[in-house]
Structure formats: C-alpha cells, structure tokens
Amino acid sequence: MQLFPAISPYKTEMFDVSDGHQLYLEQTGNPDGIPILFLHGGPGAGISATYRQFFDPEHYRIIGFDQRGCGKSLPFGSLEHNTSQLLVQDVLAIQSHLKIGKWVLFGGSWGSTLALLVAIEQPQNIIGLILRGIFLAREEDYSWYLDKKGGAAQLFPEFYNEFLKPIKSQLTGQSIADAYYDIFTSNNEVRKMAAIKAWFLWEARISRLHIQINEEQLIPDVHRAISLALLECHYIKHQCFIPENHILNNTVKIKDLPINIIHGRYDTVCKVESAYSLHQALDNSKLSIIPEAGHSAGEKNTTKALCRATRDMLKFCKEQS
Structure with missing residues (x-):
C-alpha cells in the first residue's frame, strides 16, 4: 500500500494568530470530506507536499499548516512567543476558523507530541489520532x-562526535541544548550557520535505518535546516514548555479515543519505549512496531503502515456515522 497520488491544495492562506505570528495554512482533497489535520515534526520542520499523499483525497479534507517560525509562516525563525501552549492554541484557532466540529489528528515525531497535547486539551473535539x-x-x-x-x-x-564539534569549548557546566542555544542566538553568523548545519546533520544522519543518499543531499533546503535547528533547540532547552511526564500523566483524558500508534523498531531519534509506554497507558490504542524501520515516515514499511492507518480511520468514521 503506497502513497496516494500527488495533489495540489484547493485553498491556501496566511492565518493571523496571536503575538504577531502568521501561519501558512492549506487545504487539499475533498472540502466535504472527513477533516484531518497534519501536524509536522521538528519543531521547525514545516510541511512539504508529500504529506498530502498519506490520505485518500476523495474522502479526506486534508489540512496542513506551518507551525510558528517555520516554513512559510511569519516571522521566520522567531523564538519569541513560540511555546507548546501557543501552538495548541493555534491548532484550536485553526479549527474554529475552518468551522470544524470534530477532526482527526495525524502527527509524527514532534507532531505526535503536539497532537497528544491538543487532544488532552480538548478531547471532545477529536475523532481519533494517528501517531508516528x-x-x-x-x-x-x-x-x-x-x-x-x-x-x-x-x-x-x-x-x-561531529555533532559536538561546534560546542566543545562551551560544554563545561552547560548542557548541549544551552551551548547550542547560545550560538543560535548570537550575532556571529558564520559560527551560527556552522552550528545549524551540525544540528540538522545529526538528526538527518540518524533518522533512517538505511541511508543510501549522498551526505551532501542531507541538507537540500537551508531554509528548513535553519528553522528546524533553531526551534528544536529552543523547545528542548525549555523542556517543551510542559511539566515532566505531562502526557503520560494525562492519558486518562484521551482513553476513549481510537489511537493508532506507529513506530519504527530501530528509531534512533525517538526511542520505541515511548510508543510502548503510551500504548500501555491507553487501552483503546493500537500499537504497530514496524520492523526494518527507523524514524522517518518515508521508509517503505512505515509509509505502508501510515496509509493503512488512514484507511482504517475512514472505516471507523463510516461505522460511527
């Protein structure tokens, strides 16, 4: 079961939210279909055209947006007024703006975190979750x-070792996130770009079980590398702006939702124990640990599992209607 055919949005817009931020927002597929919101990873990765292909465009109203500070959203790279709580409020504002009562949330990596935070905030507005x-x-x-x-x-x-090179002189008494953050927020543009490349490469190199591309192609988009490095470091430095174990401590709020959890067996970015612990806390969840797969949604077996999950969610929605 491969990706659905490529498709272009039927509507795009810039959506004003709080604190001077504007979000790039797009809709694809069937305007009268089941609303499903794609939540991208990072933080800071932004959306790309391929995400639309996880969903059957005849039956889904596919909604995607660039979170604060990344992609086409403005101001680009902004760390100000950029927290998990504000991202949750942005999602709820989009839902209200599009006049959606209930929708499905689909998120991978950081997108799975954000999807869970939104669902915990307003479970009554969620049909179900697909998480990777x-x-x-x-x-x-x-x-x-x-x-x-x-x-x-x-x-x-x-x-x-390559990842540590830009910060080796700063590590005494500082965490890795703090050391990188100091560079990212400095005025030394040469040092900053070297650190951005190192941070982005670290994740790119460990995201797939099998990397068969030239290393020079791991950073095809400097724009994306900048926002991902800046925002990912910003969120980790501040513990994602949520209390320790916040999600697992609040799973009771989403225990009745259908939740499909998909995780690569050899995911090195996000450990498989996280998926297992979440599944153990949610009796109504389904866990698929994908063999021969790492972190990336683009790995063959993970792609198949995600497309299967969106088809299964369609069946669930039809049975409920």
Missing part, C-alpha cells in the same frame, strides 16, 4: 537524543 515516531517530551527522551550516554550517541558515536 512517538516523542513524549520527558527528560529521558531528551537524553536519548542529545546526551553522550543516550541511545543515539551510543549507536552513532562518529556522527555524535
């Missing part, structure tokens, strides 16, 4: 991704 590459924003999740003794560093020590 679960990130629960706990201290152990940050450590897995960034720390020397974390899983990613242990599996990819040579790439991790």
